[in-house]
Amino acid sequence: DGGITQSPKYLFRKEGQNVTLSCEQNLNHDAMYWYRQDPGQGLRLIYYSQIVNDFQKGDIAEGYSVSREKKESFPLTVTSAQKNPTAFYLCASSTRSTAGYEQYFGPGTRLTVT
Amino acid sequence: AQSVSQHNHHVILSEAASLELGCNYSYGGTVNLFWYVQYPGQHLQLLLKYFSGDPLVKGIKGFEAEFIKSKFSFNLRKPSVQWSDTAEYFCAATALGQGGKLIFGQGTELSVKP
Numbered sequence: 001d002g003g004i005t006q007s008p009k010y011l012f013r014k015e016g017q018n019v020t021l022s023c024e025q026n027l028n029h030d031a032m033y034w035y036r037q038d039p040g041q042g043l044r045l046i047y048y049s050q051i052v053n054d055f056q057k058g059d060i061a062e063g064y065s066v067s068r069e070k071k072e073s074f075p076l077t078v079t080s081a082q083k084n085p086t087a088f089y090l091c092a093s094s095t096r097s098t099a100g101y102e103q104y105f106g107p108g109t110r111l112t113v114t
Numbered sequence: 115a116q117s118v119s120q121h122n123h124h125v126i127l128s129e130a131a132s133l134e135l136g137c138n139y140s141y142g143g144t145v146n147l148f149w150y151v152q153y154p155g156q157h158l159q160l161l162l163k164y165f166s167g168d169p170l171v172k173g174i175k176g177f178e179a180e181f182i183k184s185k186f187s188f189n190l191r192k193p194s195v196q197w198s199d200t201a202e203y204f205c206a207a208t209a210l211g212q213g214g215k216l217i218f219g220q221g222t223e224l225s226v227k228p
Contacts, residue, residue: 033214042204045216050213050214056213105159
């Protein structure tokens with residue numbers, strides 16, 4: 001089945017540790033995105049990538065890093081510099097279209113840092 | 115700055131009641147608008163979208179939304195809600211030339227009482 005997979009579903013880390021969240025898509029989409037979801041704040045864009053080997057910061061990139069070495073994969077690293085890392089992280093992808101972009105979302109990873 | 119705002123944080127309705135969730139956006143130029151839904155424990159999924167053409171857009175599960183350019187609004191409606199519509203609803207917008215960056219509203223939690 002085509003879709004977006006994120007792993008793991010739940011992740012627990014100690015404060016001060018870096019952690020990498022996985023996102024893989026087999027939709028042959030060019031663009032991929034990482035969002036953070038917090039209660040009452042909707043989804044906020046962390047990083048996005050329109051093409052392999054290129055990515056841009058979103059609205060809340062501080063304390064995060066990404067790579068885009070393959071079209072199918074867009075891993076997100078939450079570094080120890082991120083002050084409030086506990087959140088629900090959603091990955092999305094979209095095909096580029098002159099009519100606009102519809103994004104498809106993965107199931108999310110809930111990260112808890114203590 | 116570009117933004118999307120949703121008027122209600124939590125809406126409680128009885129089954130068969132009519133629903134209208136407000137969404138306003140602040141964007142210049144051509145805008146693409148979306149409503150996404152997140153059912154408990156499920157992926158964020160697309161309800162409907164507006165790119166161009168008829169401003170009244172019909173989506174899945176009997177939902178519709180009307181794009182009113184003069185009011186910068188894209189309200190979501192359903193004539194008769196069901197218990198299974200209990201979910202969180204997100205309005206989102208993007209503009210051409212923005213690399214597909216979606217700006218989300220804060221979300222509206224809908225609870226439908228049986």
